[in-house]
Amino acid sequence: EYMLFTLKQRQLRFCKLNMFFLLMFMIYFPVPVSGFSLQSCTVSINTAVCVKKRLTAIPKDVPPTVTGFDLSVNRLTRIQQSDFPPLPLLLFMDLNRNKISEIDPGAFRTLTSLRRLNLNNNKVIKLGERVFDGLNNLTVLRINYNQIKVLSSTSFQSLTKLEVLDISHNKLQKSADLELILHHMPQLQELVLRGNSLKAFNSWEITNRSLALHILDLTLNPLKDFKVTSDIFQNLTRLKLGNPKGNEQTIWDVKNHTFLSRVSNLDISGLIMTLDDMKSLLEAVTSSLTSLRMNSMKLNHSQLINMSCSLPTMFILQFQFNKLKNKIDSYFFKSCVHLTELDLANNYIEHIPENAFMTLKDLKVLILSNNKLSSVPNATRTLQNLIELDLSSNNIGSVTCMDFSNNVKLKELALKNNSIQTLSDCVFKNLLQLQVLRLQSNQLIQLNKAFEKNLPNLKRLYLNGNKLKKISAKEFAGLRSLQNLTLHQNQIKDLVEDSFVGLTNLTDINLQTNCLTMKALKTGAFNALINLRSLDLTSNHIKFEPLSHPPFSNLSRLERLFFMGQHLNGNQHLSINSLQGLNNLLYFNARKNHLTNLDNDTFTYTPKLEYLDIGSNDLKTLSSQLFAPIKNLKNLYIHRTALHSLDFFIEANLTKLEFLEGRHNQYSVITEKVIKSLPSLLFVDFTYISFSCDCDNVWFINWTRANKQTQVNDAYNYSCNYPDNFKGKKLLDFDITSCLPDKGFIHFASTTGVILFFLVISFTYHFMRSHLYYAYHLIWAWLFDSRYKNKQASHRYDAFISYNSNDEPWVIEQLLPRLEGEQGWRLCLHHRDFEPGRSIIDNITDAIYSSRKTICVISQRYLRSEWCSREVQTASFRLFDEQEDVLILIFLEDIPTYMLSPYHRMRKLLKKQTYLNWSRAADQPDVFWENLRKALQTGNKPDGEKLLLTVIETQ
Structure with a gap:
């Protein structure tokens, strides 16, 4: 029966078996993947x-x-x-x-x-x-x-x-080369050709169409000709020509002055040409030029200044490297009435006449850096609209009260890299709008109250690189708008309580590389800096010790604290309350301080800390409790700390740590627990670690190769230090297979197991196949019974007839006429009542549970049928598991016991349940049908009325 269905089921089981072996193969022979270590x-x-x-x-x-x-x-x-x-x-x-x-x-x-x-x-x-x-x-x-x-x-x-x-x-030598460049670049906006060997620029050799170029740089080329015959530069705004290092004269030939009418920025530094050609050049840009550079010029400087300043739209002039020295006189800039910016840096200027800038009424920016001035020129006093003045890198030894008295609009003043030793309280008196003051790299010894009352709008003050030894009380009291103060690279040793009074808006102060000690910090000098965000105390002489009033207790808004490289001898210890008050600290650097121990409560006061550098200290061990208060830590540097283990990470709960730098330490093994305790880790650096190339590091080696989240920096260069025979070899070259169980034994054991398995299956099938066959149907029946037994559907039939197709003639000719024709029972038969299109299993199960009784017509062929066995097992589940008397057995022939032995439930059924034997009813057929009628009439409860029939068991 149902041969096609059975064949499909076997094919499905075969496919599942193949899939099982495929999965087993993939487990034992994984496909290699590339990791994140480059x-x-x-x-x-x-x-x-x-x-x-x-x-x-x-x-x-x-x-x-x-x-x-x-x-x-x-x-x-x-x-x-x-x-x-x-x-x-x-x-x-x-x-x-x-x-x-x-x-x-x-x-x-x-x-x-x-x-x-x-x-x-x-x-x-x-x-x-x-x-x-x-x-x-x-x-x-x-x-x-x-x-x-x-x-x-x-x-x-x-x-x-x-x-x-x-x-x-x-x-590049030929202008024709430019055609090869520009031909394929319709969107090119900037072309830089400086420092080539171009001797001519001929527009007809390049293109006849308008270019999109905005910037063209031809400087440092030995140009002899610059010829433009067509309007190809309609979009050009910046043109650079000239060769400060050359001696070749350039011929200027632009057919129409309008060809360069949009050029606003012109650089002709070092350009050599006749005075007439220079005039033609400037006339070509007369309506558009705003900025002109004429550095290292070889023509008459005074004539060049007069020609250029006659251009009505030019506001910015750079005139560097022209060796002016003492050439500037009262008439040098006479025609430059429109200038707003003038750059005269790098000109060896020693002196400027007092009235040299008289005509520069609109000048806003003046750059005189890198010259030989010994004092602030009196000429600058006439520039009342000046906003920026740069006198850096001169020989200025002092500044007087009159030097800047008229520059009341000045916003930026640069005096760095001079020789100024002292200031006075009146030097910057009138600079009420000054915002930036650069005084670094001078020789300042004292400030003499220069900032006590003045400069109310100053935002940045640079005093680094001087010789200050002390910050006196109220030294910066007048700088109420100051935000950035640089005092590094001085000789500051002493602070007083009011050193920084008035700096309530200060956000950044640099005090690194001074001579500060804990005595200076005890004064409470930092208490006034209530808005400070960044404090750098690197490279001083501060030794932390327990204090009743911690030095940073008022700096509640501080976010960055630099404290590395204190110049101290012997072992140091960071006191428990050193960081008290720093509730918003995000960055702390305490590198290279000879620290030997960190108390577990060190970071109790810094719960928001995200960056911590404690590298280059002699810590040797760290406690997991140390990190308990700083759960937001993202970056950790622990290089050169002589650590022997990283096990403190396991209980540290640093779930947000993304960056770990642990170079130059003593641990040799990285364990799985350590890495898995850092689930957010993105980058790790274990360079210069003396790794043990043994089985303890197998997990780390595999993780380094395969993980996709964490980048292991320079992992392919990690070296082995142990055992001796692996010294100098690379960690990732270590053969991890040596750490696995013996392959030969594994193969032997697995092969033996497989062979034994198939032997057991073969013998079981040969000697117990009928029992297995029965067990298979038993399981099948249980599955479907568990599906239907809870459903309380009404009975549509009095009985379902389960029979083998070979016994169908008896059912049709004998059973059906008697039970339906004479007795009036309603029966369910395969060929008549099964629902077309529905699965066979569902039809069988539904038929059994929709009938009060199930009549099994048993013959030897019936017992050998797969589907008949399923029907009788399902019905028997209702009898034994639901405790309902639903099964009637009719034996068409005598069946020996040995044929029933594989069917355990069938034998159990015969011992407990009445049955009818057709082969013994030949003499009394009416009795047979009457007994069957009574069996159909009885209730379903097992303790109800039973038929007492003679049971003859054939031996």
Whole structure:
């Protein structure tokens, strides 16, 4: 019966068996995956950084998700087509300072999203055919400081979106080369050609169409001719010409003055040409020029100033490196009435006449840095509209009360790198609008109340690099708007309680590299800095000790505290209340302080701490309780701390830690528990750790190779130090298979087990297949019984007839006429009452549970039928498991007991349940049918009325 269905079931079981063995294969032979540890690079802010790695080939293990790739300062000599793996998100690549001399056609074709490419400082001589193929989205290309002499016609063919091209400091010689560049770049806005060997610029050799160029730089070329015959520079706003290092005279030939009518920024530094050509040049830009650079000029300086200042729109003039010394007189800038910015730096100026700037009434910015001035020029006093004055890097030894008295609008004053020793209280008296004052790198010994009452709007004050030894009381009391104060690299030893009074808006103060001690901090000098955000006390002489009034107790808004490198001898200890009051501290650096111990309560007062550096100390051990108050920690530096173990992490609860730097320590094993205790870890550095190359590190080796979350910095260079025979070898080269159980034994055991398994199955099937067959149907019946037994459906039939198809004639000719025709019972039969289209199993189960009784017509063929067995087992479940008398057995023939023995429930049934035997009813058929009628009439309860029939069991 149902041969087709049985065949499909067997095929399904075979498929499941195959799937099982496939899964087992995958478990024991896993597919290798690439981890996040790169051999030669690190990934920082989504950029692969491979700088200074002595690379001779491009790394292949860079993650495809990076947006930046920095390969600068290496030893690459050639870029080939197969060098770059697909990097679909890459936007920036830096190949600066390699030794690249050759680039193959299409070498960058896999970098389709690249926007910026840097090939500076290499040895490229020729740009061959289609060298930049694939870079259709490139917008910036820098290839300066190479040796490029030759360009091919298709070198730049793919760069249709390029906006900036810097090909400076190469060996291009012909203006026709520019045609090869510009022909394929319709969107090019900036072209930098400085430092090549171009001798002529002829527009007709380049193009006749209007260019999109905004910036053109031709400086440091030996140009003899600059000729423009058509209006190709309609968008040009910045033009750079000239060669300060050359002696060649340039001929200027622009056919129409309107060709450069949009140029607003002009640099002609070092340009040599006749006075007439210079006039023609300036006339070409007379209506648009706003900014002019004329550095290192060889023409008459006074004439150049007069010509340039006659341009009505020019407001900014840079005139550096012209060796003016004492050339500036009262008439030098006479015509420069429109100037707002004047840069005279690097001119060896020693003296400026008092009325030299009389005509510069609108001047707002004056730069006189890097000259030889010995005092502040009186000429600056006439510049009442001056906003910025730069006198840096001169020989100024002192400043007087009159020097800046008229510069009342000054906002930025630079006096750095001079020789000023003292100040007075009146020097800056009138500078009420000053915001930035640079006095660093002088020789200031004392401030003499220069800031006690003045400069109410000053925001930044630079006093670093002087010789201050003490900050007296109320020294900065007048600086109520000050935000940044730099006092580092002085000789400050003493502070008093009121040293910083008045600085209520100060957010940043730098006091590193001074001579401060704990005595200075005990004064409470920092108590006035209630809005301080950053405090740097690096490289002083501060020894922390328990204090009744902690030095930072009033700095509740402090976010960054730098305390590394105190110059102390012997072992040091950070007192428990050292950080008291710093409730908002985010960054704490206590590196290199000879600390030998950190109390568990050290960070109790800094619950928001995110960055902690305690490296280069002699801690040896750390407690997990130390980190209990700082659960927000994200960055931890513990290098050179002589730690022997990292087990403190296991109970530290640092679930937010992302960065761990643990170089140069004594531990040799990294355990699974340590790593798993840091679930947010993104970067870890164990460089210069003496690893044990044994089975204790197997988990760490596997994790380093396979994990996708945490980057293990420079993991491929981790070295072994133990045992002796592995010294000097790489940790990741360690053969972890030596730590696994003996493969031969595993293979022997597994093979033996499989063979024994199949032997047991074979013998069981051979000697007990009938029992197995019965058990299979028993389980099947139980499953379907558990599905239907809770359903209380009404009985549609009086009896379901279960029979073998070979016994169908008896059922149709004998059973059906008697029970339905004469006695009026309603029967359920396979061929008549099963629902078409429904599964056979569902039809059988539904029929049994929809009938009051089940009549099993049993013969030897019936017992051998799979579906008949399922029917009788389902019915028997209702009898034994539901305790309902629902089963009637009719034996068409005598069946020996041995044929019933595999059917345990059938034998149990015969011992407990009445049955009818048709083969013994030949003499009295009416009695047989009457007994069957009574059996159908009885109730379903097992303790109800039973038929007492003679049971003859055939032996």
